[in-house]
Amino acid sequence: MSDIDSSDWLRPAENPTDANAAGADAADRRLDAAAIAQASSVSDEIEAEKSSTIDEEAAANNPEVAEAVKRIEALRQTIDNIDGAVIHLLAERFKATAAVGVLKAGAGFAPADYKREDYQIARLQRIAIDAGLDTNIAEMYREFVVTESKKRHKRIADAGGDPGVLDVFA
Ligand SMILES: C=C(O[C@@H]1C=C(C(=O)O)C=C[C@H]1O)C(=O)O
Numbered sequence: 001m002s003d004i005d006s007s008d009w010l011r012p013a014e015n016p017t018d019a020n021a022a023g024a025d026a027a028d029r030r031l032d033a034a035a036i037a038q039a040s041s042v043s044d045e046i047e048a049e050k051s052s053t054i055d056e057e058a059a060a061n062n063p064e065v066a067e068a069v070k071r072i073e074a075l076r077q078t079i080d081n082i083d084g085a086v087i088h089l090l091a092e093r094f095k096a097t098a099a100v101g102v103l104k105a106g107a108g109f110a111p112a113d114y115k116r117e118d119y120q121i122a123r124l125q126r127i128a129i130d131a132g133l134d135t136n137i138a139e140m141y142r143e144f145v146v147t148e149s150k151k152r153h154k155r156i157a158d159a160g161g162d163p164g165v166l167d168v169f170a
Pocket residue numbers: 097100111112113114116117120145146147149150153
């Protein structure tokens with residue numbers, strides 16, 4: 001059984017510095033709790049807005065709307081393909097990190113490796129900039145997957161290195 005306390009590995013973000021600031025340390029780019037809270041309050045606002053269902057009927061009497069509907073439908077097919085690919089990639093990522101969790105539990109390593117995380121933060125920021133992606137999105141993605149992966153490492157360690165406790169380990 002692991003005696004690792006979650007406060008040792010679920011490190012709170014240390015710094016509210018703008019994630020886009022050039023030259024900031026990796027630790028400065030970590031999302032802080034306030035940024036996460038702000039992002040979720042914005043999504044609550046969006047949630048509260050009205051929703052529209054786009055369908056052929058709405059476009060029936062207006063060729064401009066009909067054209068917009070056609071383009072939205074084509075873009076949605078691309079969006080659906082991307083979402084499917086992302087889920088496949090996440091499945092593979094969590095299988096790999098679960099396998100790392102088994103090795104760490106066997107070797108007596110803690111779930112977190114902050115040196116590795118700092119490398120990942122800096123790398124993903126560079127990739128996001130090159131790709132034209134908001135660097136906050138890259139950091140939100142990283143924060144999500146790494147936090148989930150460490151939770152699973154802890155579960156594996158608590159189960160004596162048994163990955164059977166996870167539903168994602170193939
Ligand atoms: C998977 C690992 O464990 C943790 C999870 C990481 C991840 O999900 O990429 C990265 C570093 C660690 O804090 C690892 O050490 O490689």
